Amino acid sequence: MYMKKFKFIAFIFAIMTTTLILQSCLDDNDGPADLLVISTINKISQDSKDFYFTLDNGEKMYPNNGQEWNSAEFAEGQRAFVIFNELETPVNGYDYNVQVKQINEILTKDIVEMDDDENTEEKIGDDKINTTDMRINKDNKYLTIEYQYYGTHSADKKHFLNLVIPKAEAAPTTEDGSGKDEYINLEFRHNSEGDYPQTLGEGYVSFKLDKIKDRMEGKKGLRIRVNTLYSGIKTYEVKFP
Structure with missing residues (x-):
């Protein structure tokens, strides 16, 4: 199984009620073990409460005990950490059949456009923040x-x-001087709302990339501006898979 090598930081362990054994794949079936992946929750149909998980490499997991989460009412496209055991019995149309132990939602948001009305510079903010990992899933739907x-x-x-x-992208920067930028320029912004900078905290967020889908053709990836904690403004390039 495809599992991203994220650092599973302290806050993740704090919200988990089961003991995790982190593995890089599901190919080793020495015994039942709790596994953890990042995935997208997809509905079977628009009116159904039934759902399945799509992993970041496009593989699908069938939640054998999904009815236990019928009251959760997950939104289509919600990103989540999923703790589970793999089951041996295959399910047609899915790569994995799993028993779900826990689902922890990840903050999932749309991209916004900076403007002079709703999403102003003041409202969006530009407080310091670090990015310790950034990656795009296989179908380029989420960062x-x-x-x-x-x-x-x-x-x-x-x-x-x-x-x-x-509002206005920076001038293209290319080594060959052609003026054709191979990356889409975005900014990761943080508004602390005046909170006192007492201790370092960590977390995850997923952004839907559908708003820039029509700009992806011919591009290598995203170039993201970040006002970092210790090094000021930096830019990072994240390539499409």
Whole structure:
């Protein structure tokens, strides 16, 4: 099985009620073990509560006990950490049949466009934040970011994260001087809402890339501007799979 090599940081372990044995694949079946993946929750149909998981490499997992989550009402396209055991009995149309132990939703957001009305510079903010991992799934539908920022991390102090299309993109930067930029320029923005920078916290967020789908043809990936914690403004290039 395809599993991203994310750093499974402290906050992830804090929300898990089961003991995890992290493995790089599901090919070793020495015995039942709790496994963890990042996936997308997809509905069987628009009106159905039944769902399945799509992994970031396009493989599909069938939740054998999915009815236990019928009351959760997951949104189509919701990103999540899934803790599960693989079952031996195959299910037609799926790569894996699994018993789900826990589903932890990942903050899943649309890209926003910077403007002078709703998404202003002041509202979006530009407070310091680090990106410790960024990657795009196989079908180029999501960018998932592992991040760090300072704050009190109390329930009444909410920070806001956005992936932003800037009002005016920077001039193309190419080594050959052709003027043709091979990357789509975006900005990862953080608004701390004035929270006191007490301790370092970590988390994950996934951004839907459908808003820039028509710009992907001929591009190598995304170039993302970040106001980092210790090194000021930096840009990172994340290639399409």
